Structures are given as C-alpha cells and as structure tokens.
Amino acid sequence: MKTVEANFDGLVGPTHNYAGLSFGNIASKSNANAVSNPKQAALQGLDKMKALADMGMIQGILAPQERPDVYALRRLGFNGTDAAVMKNAYAQAPHIFLACCSASSMWTANAATVSPSADTADKRIHFTPANLTNKFHRSIEPEVTGNVLKAVFNNDAFFAHHKHLPDNDHFGDEGAANHTRLCTEYEQPGVELFVYGKHAFDDSQVKPTKFPARQTIEASQAVARLHQLDETKTVFAQQHPDVIDAGVFHNDVIAVGNKDVLFYHQDAFLHTEKVRQQIQQGLGDAAFHFIEVPRDKVSVQDAIKSYLFNTQLISLPSGEMVIIAPMECEQNTAVKTYLDWLLTQNNPIKRVLFFDVKQSMQNGGGPACLRLRVVLNQHEQQAVNSACLMNEMKYGQLQTWVNKHYRDRLHADDLIDPQLLNESRTALDELTQLLGLGSVYPFQQI
C-alpha cells in the first residue's frame, strides 16, 4: 500500500438551505432565500465521492451536524420545548435562527487543518478543527467537527487531535481552505503553505477594506506550532487584499496545489515572487511547477463565477494528475478555453473532469470546498475507521439513507417545522450507526 492523499467529503445535511449568511461570499449572498433541495445536494455529493472512489482514490465520508442547533439558541436565551425555542427564535430573531439551521459543515475544507505525519515532529497526523469565528453560523461547528474527526481517526498512536483555536477574530481560522501541502511524493516531508488575509495584532499591515479577512496570520502560526512543523518548510503567505474584496473569501477560491504543482491566479497573493521562492527553498532542488493563470486569460471575476481554482487537483493511482472541476468551468468560455489550452502544455495535469455540484455552488462551495485532504501511509490507512470509507456498498446504503430521510424542497419558512428537527435527528442517529461513529451529537449525549 502506497502513501496516498485521501479525500474526506462532507455529507450534505438534511437542512441544506440558502440563507445568505456569508458576507463576502457572493454566491451565498445572491442566492439568499432561494428554495433548496437537500436531497439532490446530498446525492450530488455522494456521486462525486463515488466517482473518486471508482478512480481508485481513498474516499472518506464526514458526517454532517445536527441542525437546527437548539443548544446555541438556548444559550442565546430562547427556552421551552425544542419546538418553542425554534418558533420564538424565528419570530424574534429570524437571522439568528437561520444561522442555527445552516448545513454549512458540508464544506469540510473548512473543518480542520491537517498535517501529514511526514511533516510533523512526532510523526503523527495532526488535526486542528477550524474555529470559523468570522461567521456566526460556522462558529458553532468546531466542537462536533472535533468529535467526528476523533471518531474517524480514532487511534492516538497515529492521530493527534487538537482543540480549535481560541474563539476570537484575532485567531480566526478557516482550516484547510487556507492551507496547501506541496511535496514531491506524499510520503516525503513537504512544504506547508498557510495563506492568511490579515494581521490581527499589527494594524500597520494592509488588509481588505470591503469584505472581511477570515484568516489571520496569528491563527496560521498557532496551527503550525501545534502541528510541530519544521519552520524551514512552512510558508506563510498573505492573500491579496484586493481579491478578498472582489469576493475571494478563502484561498481555495483562487489557488489549489497538489504534490509538485501550485495552480493559482496571478492576483492570488500579495507577494507572489516571495511565495514562489519560499516554496522552492522548502522543497530543495526538487523540480516544481508553478502554474500561474494570467488575468488577461481568466479574470478574477471569471475565476469566482466558475470556481476554476476550487477544483480538486488529484493524483490518480496511475500517477496521472487530473482536475475535478464544477460544471460551471465548462460553461464559462474564458475558463474552458484556458483549461483546453492547459492540457496541451508540458505540465503534470492531464485531464479535466466536470461534476454537477450546483446545490453546493449556489452557496459558494465547489468541489474543493466539499473535501478535507488527509495524507495516509499504509499503517495510517489501516488505522482509519473503515466504516467511513466509500465503496459500492456504502454508496448504496447512503443513497438509500438520503432518499429515506431528506426533503427535496426546503424554504426558510420550513425550518421551524419541529418535524424537520425530528427527521434530522432520526437520520443522524441512523447515520452514526452506518458510519460506526458512536455518539458524536449533543442529542445522543443527553
């Protein structure tokens, strides 16, 4: 068994909806109040997972969270039965209520930052759940995310789990969406690239002025310390404030890397040349491919609309590198022309495959947002909870599970239906059995 990079995708939760919760994320804002289809969203996600498993990739499944989050609503002063909590919250504070209903844990690129054992001093894989402090609806994810990760990577000899960083904007952390690991072979020590949006403790540094910078350098540095990374192979790069202001709310909307390739937009970083030098230095003499997409071929606007960089750049078992892209890339002329040209060039990327993840895209989440990457060597592969891995049987079971429990139409007004909470809890209880997770949800622990 070779060392490989596995993808753990988030299962879309039964309350998937469009509430316009993410200021700075253009798709989320422009689809606010649209009617969603949780069933279709979950099935689209499963299809992508199954397709990657069929290509010979290790594909994992991460369980969604319990929503509406009545515990958060109780902390905010709503009381009575669960039904009363939901009804009163919706009547008195609809925005808070909707935030507590979001299925946003589906975007597991924001679940945690993960450092492979080849990069860490104690040679274990390190996980730090992201605190996601910048958005209230996401800041209520990290506890359960930590529970789920511990249930999937449940072996202290191989996996080290940290608590999320202090819940404060100074340590705003969005996880793997702002973290890329580059290397020659997965089992070799790599360079870990952390991309941040602002300095929290130094006002003299530039930062975006229109939209929030969700990740601070102080958070990235803390994660690097916790993960015991080699300083000579750790790079901190500032995302260009102008692209954050244009709607690039995470680095994975403007750059993606895999092995010896960094595929990024010309405007992604504030000091591009320095980033390139530091990466190259960290990797020593090894040949590296910087694929920079010029703005005159693909504008930042087209990159945001199509999610060209929110693609998964994966290495198949054959060694061939392919791009897993959303359909929107095929439909955007500038992007499709660029991709066709890219495949004719001398670089490791050989194919592009297009997937329909529209239900997720409408909230600003492309294929790469839906997955958390975990490099696993042979022993680590055996230590993972195998019930969380995708295969023919698991695919069938999960499809049946979704079809049984999920609605195919959900509007904001439907979210106060106490029946939806019951349906979700019944579904999640069954899911924890299917995935062998034990009790990870608050409703299972009371």
Ligand SMILES: NCCC[C@H](NC(=O)CCC(=O)O)C(=O)O
């Ligand atoms: N990595 C992609 C994350 C997308 C996510 N969208 C949202 O939460 C939108 C939810 C809504 O608007 O209903 C976010 O912005 O963090």
